[in-house]
Amino acid sequence: MNDEELDLIFKALGDATRRRILDLLQERSERSLFEICASFVAADGKSLSRQTISQHLDMLERAGLITTSWKGRTKTHSLNVAPMQMATNQWLKKYL
């Protein structure tokens, strides 16, 4: 876990939309991009464009916080908590 990885993880967590996506995936993983968009609309009507959500998902994936796999023409996104746990154990822990 080097500085660049910690940067990616904390930057990914530094946006309310991305934190909400993680919260969604913790409730239930294996969600498609469309399902995630729909959940945003359902929750508060304030919808972001599909491409915007997709970019957030890319950033979460680059940080290792989600994993993806293709099922036919849909790509499913799942939560991966390992980076948060590593960032906590290897850096944040000393402040807690």
Place this chain on the structure above:
Amino acid sequence: MNDEELDLIFKALGDATRRRILDLLQERSERSLFEICASFVAADGKSLSRQTISQHLDMLERAGLITTSWKGRTKTHSLNVAPMQMATNQWLKKYL
């Protein structure tokens, strides 16, 4: 602890320079801007300008991660771990 505060905290942590400043202040608090600059040079020779460090300190202060007080013509910076603890307890904890 609302979304904006969590944004500020995680964004502040998403930069290696700022994490290093926090690490420095945990070793010993009540450091001036000049002391912090000097510690950076001493550690690896790779120095950032005084104003750049000052901007990082501003961001850390906006996130509540450091507190400041004036002693004559020097401003001392001290660590405040409360925001990290709150962010952990109120959001991050569920993933650990």
Place this chain on the structure above:
DNA sequence: TTGACATGCAGGCATTTTACTGCATTTCAT
């Protein structure tokens, strides 16, 4: 009181981030 010390403020510039629109590609179902 004057000069050096510590910091603040303003502005510039390149890069990144966040949002969008429009078009292309792949895959499934009819």
Place this chain on the structure above:
DNA sequence: ATGAAATGCAGTAAAATGCCTGCATGTCAA
């Protein structure tokens, strides 16, 4: 085989970030 469904890719624009330089302000010490 054709159309709809799910996603990807490219490009744009505004805002934020990270770095810098130069000048101004306030404070202590000789």
